[in-house]
Amino acid sequence: MAVDYAVIIVYLVGMLAVGWWGMRRAKSKSDFLVAGRRLGPVLYSGTMAAIVLGGASTIGGVGLGYQYGLSGAWLVFTIGFGLLALSLFFSARISRLKVYTVSQMLDLRYGGSSSVISGAVMWSYTLMLAVTSTIAYATIFDVIFGLDRTLAIMLGGGIVIAYSTLGGMWSITLTDMAQFVVKSVGVLLLLLPIAVWKAGGIDGMREQLPDEYFSPMNIGVQTVFTYVLIYSFGMLIGQDIWQRVFTARSDTVARNGGAVAGVYCLVYAIAGAVIGTSAKALFPKLDSPDAAFATIVGEALPIGVKGLVLAAALSAVMSTSSGALIACATVANNDIWKRLRRTPAKPESSAGTESATGDGGHDEVRGNRLFILVMGAAVVAISIALNDVVEALTVAYNLLVGGLLVPILGGLVWKRGTAHGALGAVAAGGATVVAMMAWKGVLANEAIYYGLLASLLTYVAVSLAGKPTDPAVLAEWRARLAGEGHTDAGPGVGASGEGSGGADGTGPAGGKPGTGAPAGV
Secondary structure, three states: OHHHHHHHHHHHHHHHHHHHHHHOOOOOHHHHHHHHHOEOHHHHHHHHHHHHOOHHHHHHHHHHHHHHHHHHHHHHHHHHHHHHHHHHHHHHHHHHOOOOOHHHHHHHHHOOOOHHHHHHHHHHHHHHHHHHHHHHHHHHHHHHHOOOHHHHHHHHHHHHHHHHHHHHHHHHHHHHHHHHHHHHHHHHHHHHHHHHHHOOHHHHHHHHOOHHHHOOOOOOHHHHHHHHHHHHHHHHHOHHHHHHHOOEOOHHHHHHHHHHHHHHHHHHHHHHHHHHHHHHHHOOOOOOHHHHHHHHHHHHOOOOHHHHHHHHHHHHHHHHHHHHHHHHHHHHHHHHHHHHHOOOOOOOOOOOOOOOOOOOHHHHHHHHHHHHHHHHHHHHHHHHHOOOHHHHHHHHHHHHHHHHHHHHHHHHHOOOOOHHHHHHHHHHHHHHHHHHHHHHOOOOOHHHHHHHHHHHHHHHHHHHHOOOOOHHHHHHHHHHHOOOOOOOOOOOOOOOOOOOOOOOOOOOOOOOOOOOOOOOO
């Protein structure tokens, strides 16, 4: 095990070193929160795949494969479908807005001041997402080092807080790229073929397992439908995902790079389900499906490889945890704290970033850095106190999708939607979700079904009953979608979608002309 320990320790130290190096690039608010909006296709695709594929997709995906067979891939499939839909149909539009948060997009579209209300919902979601990711450290570090649960959470959470606080999105981007490589090698290139080989190949698994383990819908049609509502739609509107879209240097990068990441998710989904099915053939009587990943890694892999695969699991958890943490801090600072204090956002320079000196550039970075530190400490404390991860994550996604999906997508595709309709939809959807969870139980499917229905009906009815949105507001919105306008978040680039140079060394400054959806809604 000494070799495996060494691999893990080198990996953790490497994450801290990359975070320290990324600190040198975080000179402005734009650098710190959205990596200067200049990621090229390689970094963008890798980091987007890293953030959406976390511990639930890796450890949980293998567990579903253990429990249901190949149909266990559906959870991660729906994540991939959501990312593909976001990338192909919406990413070009939202990338041009040049905002920092989803709530700022709502304010721009509806001409209101919804940031505090929608920000509170989004903050709750990102906080719980960060908490559930942080709790996963306990399982992984217990397998690796046999650490106490509290110590494991503090160690894993402390490392993520450290590199996230140092360099913000630049550090997170660089560490996520490293984590993407480790995860791809560990899970796809090592664990998958070894697990299948140990289980006797597909034919060997078919001989040992019931036929339903190879049925595409063994997990249940209703379960798949619920996954689509929660996870596919959640991918469309989550702050953690949108904040990555904001890092793209052009429309083309956001669309094509995101599509590549979505396809990668589909491959990862199949791999997790096959690994879980192999574990069922090898170890048919485990106490819990969630133990399948740790068991097959511990029992089936040779020394050295085991350490790399465990580092891959750690990578999956860290990438989601860091992305959720910076999203949580960004929303808390920009959508809640500054709004309550009525502090206006500082404008960006013509290049799309604030000056590192003067105009409060360093103060903006310092303030956001402080919020990451405070939110990180809160996440670790809640993670230590909380035990039921599934219920916490379900509450977060139900509130996010039930409250914000309709006003966000409605604002993008329906010009008749109004600010009152949006606020009514948030209130009606959120209240219905909470009421149904209290009545039917947190894990009941009815919460998201009725929450979405109430939100949609309220949005349409209130919008049609009231005055249309001010034409000047819609004109500004269309200009922003075309990449021409300015907001407090800072001016965007021109309509061509050009950015400031590729961060991954894939080409010179500037991108191709934007070819996304038309500006009109």
